[in-house]
Amino acid sequence: MFKELESAAKDHSVALADVLSNLKFDNDGLVAAVAQEAHSKEVLMVGWMDRTAIERTLSEGYACYWSRSRQTYWRKGETSGHLQALVELRLDCDGDAILLLVEQTGPACHTNRPTCFYLTVEGESVRVTTESQ
């Protein structure tokens, strides 16, 4: 499926159900899901999804991940209110990663920073480069 799509022309389309059945989940049944803010283009976080999490994200319109630490589904922001409204969901060439374009309410990170990627390597140091909101 993904191999065939490699040489497909732009605008070629296939059934979503077939694509989901051919995703390459890892040994834990998961794919990496990158959340990117649809307007600022900032990369917010990386979460994990199984097929159910992908289907919930698409049907509910809000990012729903699988929490590897808590072993449960988790609609991002369900307790904090910092929801991620889905704008677009994309899949990569080999079907083992997902890109979510989202409209993020409030900070994406549980530390109240706008992004989870707030630690920047600078030479032999790592610096906190984003303030809590």
Place this chain on the structure above:
Amino acid sequence: MFKELESAAKDHSVALADVLSNLKFDNDGLVAAVAQEAHSKEVLMVGWMDRTAIERTLSEGYACYWSRSRQTYWRKGETSGHLQALVELRLDCDGDAILLLVEQTGPACHTNRPTCFYLTVEGESVRVTTESQ
């Protein structure tokens, strides 16, 4: 280490070696690495890195991943010439994902598309939304 950094003020810094020693690698010894084009902000791909791949990326200045399919290190573009020059490397709040800001030479995807995320969900279909270059 990462727990302590959660409440650290902006510009607080720690030693890179300590951070690398505390990364949360998965059962295969890997973390997800998202490559984002530094200027266009387009998300190009998701790869995988172990500690050696991270250290090579930092010391060589070009993205070097661990290929899960080929079980070997792989400097992105080493055969195609489509290198990813490292602009900045960031780590996420819980130390299990990496964001690479890169200057991408040529298309990032092996299908000669600018990004690996060229499959877009539209209702019950998935459409090829990016042309090969």
